[in-house]
Amino acid sequence: xxxxxxIRRLRHVLDARVTTARPxxxxxxxxxxxxxxxxxxxxxxxxxxxxxADIVRxxxxxGCPIVPWGVGxxxxxxxxxxxxxxxxxxxxxxxxxxxxxxxxxVVVQPGITREGLNRELRATGLFFPIxxxxxxxxGGMAATRASGTTAVRYGTMRDNVxxxxxxxxxxxxxxxxxxxxxxxxxxxxxxxxxxSEGTLGVxxxxxxxxxxxxxxxxxxxxxxxxxxxxxxxxxxxxxxxVPMARIELADTAMIRGLNAWDGAMNLPLKPHLFIExxxxxxxxxxxxxxxxxxxxEFGGGEFRWATRTEDRAALWRARHDAYFAAKAMRPxxxxxxxxxxVPISRLAEAIAETAAEIDASxxxxxxxxxxxxxxxxxxxxxxxxxxxxxxxxxxxAQNMNRRALRLGGTITGEHGxxxxxxxxxAEEHGDAWTIMSDLKRAIDPNxxxxxxxxxxxN
Amino acid sequence: xxxxxxIRRLRHVLDARVTTARPxxxxxxxxxxxxxxxxxxxxxxxxxxxxxADIVRxxxxxGCPIVPWGVGxxxxxxxxxxxxxxxxxxxxxxxxxxxxxxxxxVVVQPGITREGLNRELRATGLFFPIxxxxxxxxGGMAATRASGTTAVRYGTMRDNVxxxxxxxxxxxxxxxxxxxxxxxxxxxxxxxxxxSEGTLGVxxxxxxxxxxxxxxxxxxxxxxxxxxxxxxxxxxxxxxxVPMARIELADTAMIRGLNAWDGAMNLPLKPHLFIExxxxxxxxxxxxxxxxxxxxEFGGGEFRWATRTEDRAALWRARHDAYFAAKAMRPxxxxxxxxxxVPISRLAEAIAETAAEIDASxxxxxxxxxxxxxxxxxxxxxxxxxxxxxxxxxxxAQNMNRRALRLGGTITGEHGxxxxxxxxxAEEHGDAWTIMSDLKRAIDPNxxxxxxxxxxxN
Numbered sequence: 001x002x003x004x005x006x007i008r009r010l011r012h013v014l015d016a017r018v019t020t021a022r023p024x025x026x027x028x029x030x031x032x033x034x035x036x037x038x039x040x041x042x043x044x045x046x047x048x049x050x051x052x053a054d055i056v057r058x059x060x061x062x063g064c065p066i067v068p069w070g071v072g073x074x075x076x077x078x079x080x081x082x083x084x085x086x087x088x089x090x091x092x093x094x095x096x097x098x099x100x101x102x103x104x105x106v107v108v109q110p111g112i113t114r115e116g117l118n119r120e121l122r123a124t125g126l127f128f129p130i131x132x133x134x135x136x137x138x139g140g141m142a143a144t145r146a147s148g149t150t151a152v153r154y155g156t157m158r159d160n161v162x163x164x165x166x167x168x169x170x171x172x173x174x175x176x177x178x179x180x181x182x183x184x185x186x187x188x189x190x191x192x193x194x195x196s197e198g199t200l201g202v203x204x205x206x207x208x209x210x211x212x213x214x215x216x217x218x219x220x221x222x223x224x225x226x227x228x229x230x231x232x233x234x235x236x237x238x239x240x241x242v243p244m245a246r247i248e249l250a251d252t253a254m255i256r257g258l259n260a261w262d263g264a265m266n267l268p269l270k271p272h273l274f275i276e277x278x279x280x281x282x283x284x285x286x287x288x289x290x291x292x293x294x295x296x297e298f299g300g301g302e303f304r305w306a307t308r309t310e311d312r313a314a315l316w317r318a319r320h321d322a323y324f325a326a327k328a329m330r331p332x333x334x335x336x337x338x339x340x341x342v343p344i345s346r347l348a349e350a351i352a353e354t355a356a357e358i359d360a361s362x363x364x365x366x367x368x369x370x371x372x373x374x375x376x377x378x379x380x381x382x383x384x385x386x387x388x389x390x391x392x393x394x395x396x397a398q399n400m401n402r403r404a405l406r407l408g409g410t411i412t413g414e415h416g417x418x419x420x421x422x423x424x425x426a427e428e429h430g431d432a433w434t435i436m437s438d439l440k441r442a443i444d445p446n447x448x449x450x451x452x453x454x455x456x457x458n
Numbered sequence: 459x460x461x462x463x464x465i466r467r468l469r470h471v472l473d474a475r476v477t478t479a480r481p482x483x484x485x486x487x488x489x490x491x492x493x494x495x496x497x498x499x500x501x502x503x504x505x506x507x508x509x510x511a512d513i514v515r516x517x518x519x520x521g522c523p524i525v526p527w528g529v530g531x532x533x534x535x536x537x538x539x540x541x542x543x544x545x546x547x548x549x550x551x552x553x554x555x556x557x558x559x560x561x562x563x564v565v566v567q568p569g570i571t572r573e574g575l576n577r578e579l580r581a582t583g584l585f586f587p588i589x590x591x592x593x594x595x596x597g598g599m600a601a602t603r604a605s606g607t608t609a610v611r612y613g614t615m616r617d618n619v620x621x622x623x624x625x626x627x628x629x630x631x632x633x634x635x636x637x638x639x640x641x642x643x644x645x646x647x648x649x650x651x652x653x654s655e656g657t658l659g660v661x662x663x664x665x666x667x668x669x670x671x672x673x674x675x676x677x678x679x680x681x682x683x684x685x686x687x688x689x690x691x692x693x694x695x696x697x698x699x700v701p702m703a704r705i706e707l708a709d710t711a712m713i714r715g716l717n718a719w720d721g722a723m724n725l726p727l728k729p730h731l732f733i734e735x736x737x738x739x740x741x742x743x744x745x746x747x748x749x750x751x752x753x754x755e756f757g758g759g760e761f762r763w764a765t766r767t768e769d770r771a772a773l774w775r776a777r778h779d780a781y782f783a784a785k786a787m788r789p790x791x792x793x794x795x796x797x798x799x800v801p802i803s804r805l806a807e808a809i810a811e812t813a814a815e816i817d818a819s820x821x822x823x824x825x826x827x828x829x830x831x832x833x834x835x836x837x838x839x840x841x842x843x844x845x846x847x848x849x850x851x852x853x854x855a856q857n858m859n860r861r862a863l864r865l866g867g868t869i870t871g872e873h874g875x876x877x878x879x880x881x882x883x884a885e886e887h888g889d890a891w892t893i894m895s896d897l898k899r900a901i902d903p904n905x906x907x908x909x910x911x912x913x914x915x916n
Contacts, residue, residue, distance in 0.1 A: 102693060102803035145642045156640050158649070159617065174890040180799040181831045182614050183868035184603045184653055185886055186875055186912050187894045191616070191649030195642055212699035235560060241670035243701075286740055341638040345560035373639045410641035417644055428643055432632040435901060436645045442900035443893060454644050 003085055006062035007042045010086070013054050017045040017092075028087040032134075032323070033075050034336045034382065034390065035419060040067060040081035047092050049165060049173060049204040056202065057171035059086060060448050067450050068198040070140030071113065073132075075337050076418025078144060078197050083451050088202060090139050096120055097205065104210045105162060105179055110139020110203045126210040129154035132414065133320040139203045144416040145195030149319065152238075152372030153245045153278065154211060156414070161194050165205035169444035179207055192439070197416055198450040200443045214278035217245070218288060219312045220303035222295055223270040227251055227355065227367075229298045230271050231348040234371045236294045238344060242287050246276035247372040248319060251355065254326065254366035261325035262318050273300070273371075274319050276312075322368045326379035329364060333381040336390070338397040338420070340404035341375040341413025350407055351376055354400055361392055375413035401427070417454050425454070461543055464520035465500045468544070471512050475503040475550075486545040490592075490781070491533050492794045492840065492848065493877060498525060498539035505550050507623060507631060507662040514660065515629035517544055518906050525908050526656040528598030529571065533795050534876025536602060536655050541909050546660060548597050554578055555663065562668045563620060563637055568597020568661045584668040587612035590872065591778045597661045602874040603653030607777065610696075610830030611703045611736065612669060614872070619652050623663035627902035637665055650897070655874055656908040658901045672736035675703070676746060677770045678761035680753055681728040685709055685813065685825075687756045688729050689806040692829045694752045696802060700745050704734035705830040706777055709813065712784065712824035719783035720776050731758070731829075732777050734770075780826045784837035787822060791839040794848070796855040796878070798862035799833040799871025808865055809834055812858055819850055833871035859885070875912050883912070 010018040019025075020042045029039035041064075046052045059066050065085030072079060081087055094111035101124050108117060115135045118127050132141060132148035140146075142164070147156035154160065163177030176189035193201055224230045230249050237244060250258065251271050259265050275291065277284040292303065306315045318325075327335050342350045351367060358365040358378065369376025378400065380393040401411040401424045411424045425433045437455040440447070447457055468476040478500045487497035499522075504510045517524050523543030530537060539545055552569035559582050566575060573593045576585050588599060590606035598604075600622070605614035612618065621635030634647035651659055682688045688707050695702060708716065709729050717723050733749065735742040750761065764773045776783075785793050800808045809825060816823040816836065827834025836858065838851040859869040859882045869882045883891045895913040898905070905915055 100801065100803065102697070103801040104697065105801070145640075145646075147640055147642075151640060155617075158640075158646065159613075168893070172889055174893060175888065176890055178866060178868045178886075179801040180833075180862075180867040180871065181802070182603075182605055182609060182616070182799055182833065182871050184605075184870045184872050184874040185868045185879065186653070186883055186891070187658075187897060188603075188616065188646075188649045188653055189890055189893060191646045192897075195644070195646055200645075212697065214699070239560070239562065239670065241672070280744060282744055283741060286738060341640055343558065343561040343563070343637040344639070345558065375638075375640065404638075408636060409638040410636045410643045412642045413638065413640050414642050416642040421643065425644055428636075430633065431630055432634055432647055433644070435626070435632060435647060438900040439645060439650075439897060442896040 001062050003041050003062065003064045006059050006064035006086070009058045009062070010044055010055060013051065014044055019043050028069055028089065029080060030072055031077055031080060032073055033077065033420065034334045035077040035080060038080040038082050040087035041084050043087045043089050045089050045092050049167065052167045052202055052204050053171045053173055055088065056167050056169065060170055060446055065451050066202070066448055068139070068143065068202050070111065070137030073134035073136045074140065074144055074418060075415045076420035078416055078418035078453060080419065082419065090137065093204065099124060100179065101126060103179060105207055106210055107205065107207050108138055109205060111137050113137050114141065121210065125213050127213050128208055129211050130157055130160055133323070138206055138208065142194050142203055142206055143196065143198050145414070147370070147414040149246045149248055149370060151370060152247055153243055157194055158191060160209045161190055161206055162209055163207035164190055164193055164203055166193055166201035167204055168201050169446060169448045177207065197418065197453050199440060199454045200449065202449070216281045216284040217276065217278055217312065218284050219276040219306040219315050221267065221315065222273050222275065222303050223268050223301040224273070225270065225299055227271045227351050228348050229300060230273050231351065231371060233273065233294050233298045233300060235344050237291055238372055240290060242290050243279070244275065244372055245278035246274065248274040249369040249371045249376065250274065250322065251367040253364065254322060254368050257325040257329045257366050258318050258322065261321055261328055265318055274315065323379060326366050326381060330381040334384040336380040336382055336393040336397060337377055338400055339375060339377040339413050339415045340400050340409060340411060341373060342404055342407045342409030344374040346407040346409070347371060347374045350403055353403055354378060357396060357399060361396060363389060363393055363396065365396065373413060374409065422453070459520050461499050461520065461522045464517050464522035464544070467516045467520065468502055468513060471509065472502055477501050486527055486547065487538060488530055489535055489538060490531055491535065491878065492792045493535040493538060496538040496540050498545035499542050501545045501547050503547050503550050507625065510625045510660055510662050511629045511631055513546065514625050514627065518628055518904055523909050524660070524906055526597070526601065526660050528569065528595030531592035531594045532598065532602055532876060533873045534878035536874055536876035536911060538877065540877065548595065551662065557582060558637065559584060561637060563665055564668055565663065565665050566596055567663060569595050571595050572599065579668065583671050585671050586666055587669050588615055588618055591781070596664055596666065600652050600661055600664055601654065601656050605828070605872040607704045607706055607828060609828060610705055611701055615652055616649060618667045619648055619664055620667055621665035622648055622651055622661055624651055624659035625662055626659050627904060627906045635665065655876065655911050657898060657912045658907065660907070674739045674742040675734065675736055675770065676742050677734040677764045677773050679725065679773065680731050680733065680761050681726050681759040682731070683728065683757055685729045685809050686806050687758060688731050689809065689829060691731065691752050691756045691758060693802055695749055696830055698748060700748050701737070702733065702830055703736035704732065706732040707827040707829045707834065708732065708780065709825040711822065712780060712826050715783040715787045715824050716776050716780065719779055719786055723776055732773065781837060784824050784839060788839040792842040794838040794840055794851045794855060795835055796858055797833060797835045797871050797873045798858050798867060798869060799831060800862055800865040800867030802832040804865035804867065805829060805832045808861055811861055812836060815854060815857060819854060821847060821851055821854065823854065831871060832867065880911070
């Protein structure tokens with residue numbers, strides 16, 4: 001019983017689709033944050049649920065950890081096999097199994113990405129709205145309970161996964177949920193697996209809610225004198241019940257970065273809101289009018305509109321490039337990116353304290369936020385060869401977690417726990433964290449699935 | 459160690475707030491369906507979370523089952539202590555603890571009812587939208603994952619509970635979730651307790667999402683020649699993305715019952731849709747125009763509008779009285795009410811098959827439905843003194859469950875499992891049902907909390 005033995009047995013099942021080639025291992029040990037490269041012992045590429053079940057059974061017998069892998073865009077080290085074992089690369093299971101246009105749902109394998117799915121859906125008049133920025137796999141997005149720019153309107157993965165097929169730690173295959181829009185038939189296992197970061201099961205199929213492509217879409221950016229005015233505008237907008245599709249903050253540091261990244265942006269060096277309206281032509285016009293009045297009330301500038309599809313795409317590409325734009329602000333740096341989420345009434349306070357602390361430190365850290373949800377991010381730019389800087393950045397991030405809890409919020413709105421936030425779970429959840437561990441023990445008693453993440457069971 | 463001993467010990471803690479008086483026991487053994495009166499051994503009235511924790515600890519030590527009780531409006535026998543023990547009446551814990559208007563949330567104790575909450579909220583411009591018909595307690599609604607007429611717009615309890623305080627089966631008190639709008643910090647315990655029917659913990663506090671009272675509300679009824687045309691209109695409406703606040707079906711039998719119940723209704727003897735629009739004045743007008751076109755396309759009649767508040771209230775009171783109107787169609791009858799939920803594309807088929815089977819039986823059974831969700835109900839009217847009739851009604855209900863599963867749906871959209879649907883859980887969930895049992899064992903190892911419901915652990 002060993003990892004090596006597991007890999008030998010897997011070769012019989014998967015042939016060349018299990019590999020220990022160094023570049024592949026290194027690739028599956030990468031991450032988009034500050035964690036050191038942590039290669040697994042092997043990488044497997046299953047092509048069916050049955051193969052996943054076979055792999056899990058073998059690994060369970062051999063005590064070999066299994067860490068599911070999508071495209072590696074998670075930000076807290078979720079997919080790093082830091083206890084060794086097998087990286088289970090799901091990207092070959094990337095088919096759309098059924099588009100049920102009448103029911104506004106789609107059944108997919110976990111390895112398809114959100115952009116890939118939306119390309120295939122284009123002709124149907126439907127789309128899958130969740131947009132975390134990265135072109136992540138749907139399986140990975142479900143596993144981290146991803147959300148992003150559109151959650152303020154369409155919810156998170158929690159709200160948009162109807163049903164799952166999951167391979168458990170002993171190789172059993174279960175189905176959770178149905179294609180019906182709601183159910184009261186027992187415990188909500190779908191919600192339990194969504195956000196479990198691969199620690200309770202391997203997602204092998206997802207049924208997702210779709211939404212109609214809006215008749216009209218309109219986007220704009222708008223500058224404010226300070227972050228407080230941005231946030232006050234957002235709070236008022238949410239309270240008025242305006243069904244914003246997106247309402248995003250970028251602080252002055254981030255705007256400087258975006259201007260440098262994309263010369264065409266050329267925005268004034270002030271905090272901005274990036275906003276988008278979805279609806280009928282009349283509805284969008286009405287929303288824009290309401291929000292325009294609120295912007296004026298809080299001293300914001302004129303809307304700079306992007307109504308043509310290509311202009312809108314450019315605007316949101318810029319917003320999505322925030323991570324890379326931030327990284328480019330300091331050539332050669334690593335980015336320690338972190339997110340917290342607080343009740344919206346405490347958001348201005350949370351951002352102001354965070355910004356002040358970053359300003360007082362030697363580190364740059366632009367701030368962007370899905371402010372309609374009370375969620376914001378910092379991208380702390382550190383010299384990877386300077387341990388002192390990493391220490392300062394980590395301390396800033398820890399203070400953000402502390403602040404989130406003090407203000408009644410959560411240590412992560414959307415990035416998840418992974419390795420980076422593990423030590424804060426007890427702080428946030430108290431005894432409820434021990435219940436999470438009890439659930440893990442009940443469902444994965446051998447601790448085969450992504451061990452060491454989310455809960456402590458040893 | 460015994461139930462009797464538990465009751466004696468509880469008297470020391472609760473004094474007169476634990477009782478074995480026959481009328482009180484009988485009252486807590488009632489239900490609104492066909493189940494026989496099943497009195498508990500005692501009824502306790504806690505007034506604080508600490509008292510609930512003390513009660514649970516004593517009951518755990520004595521092996522005394524605990525069945526939480528709200529106002530007894532659940533429909534599948536959830537709150538019946540059919541293994542004896544303590545009915546935990548939560549109605550004295552009925553305070554609003556905090557209204558956070560800026561954050562659109564409210565913190566309440568579990569014993570407050572939804573109408574009680576909305577009365578208190580009226581001056582804030584906010585409301586809690588979930589409306590299962592009965593004026594149920596919020597704790598009970600969370601425990602059964604209730605939904606009702608407005609779920610098509612505002613979601614179910616799953617979507618509107620942000621956080622919980624829960625007393626576990628060993629008396630520990632945990633908190634799940636936060637007041638932030640979203641989180642990726644670990645397993646979604648809130649979703650696990652919502653819909654767990656008191657089998658995993660006793661809910662002692664809830665944080666609920668609120669919504670802004672819409673600027674404009676408009677309601678209407680509209681007749682169609684057949685149920686198929688009703689359902690086709692609903693499907694088209696949902697697919698167009700019209701943000702319906704309510705869209706409800708009543709079949710011809712139900713309309714006959716409603717006319718008899720409330721002489722002022724006087725609706726033509728045809729299937730009807732009851733609809734409601736929420737939004738800005740302009741938005742509501744636009745929605746009404748779109749739906750009006752769809753109604754015409756599917757051969758529906760003119761809208762009969764109810765725009766004045768009192769007319770709207772009368773219309774929805776009539777819809778909510780469907781249960782009692784159905785009961786009045788056959789004096790002295792018991793109602794076997796059951797619900798299933800299917801993908802909306804299969805809804806017309808599901809209703810047509812069900813109606814045909816009821817028509818071919820000797821039993822009357824009007825149909826109503828939250829058709830925007832694919833969810834519908836039958837109220838099967840049986841003579842309580844005729845075992846043959848109850849047998850036929852049960853068989854009709856079992857066939858509905860079978861039909862729901864065949865059409866890709868669920869055995870219950872909103873009523874829950876209780877006693878009535880327990881034997882169908884394995885059919886719907888397969889191995890996933892055994893996982894539910896594993897979770898129950900992990901969280902309530904002594905099987906103290908509402909034993910025998912939702913899962914089998916013996």
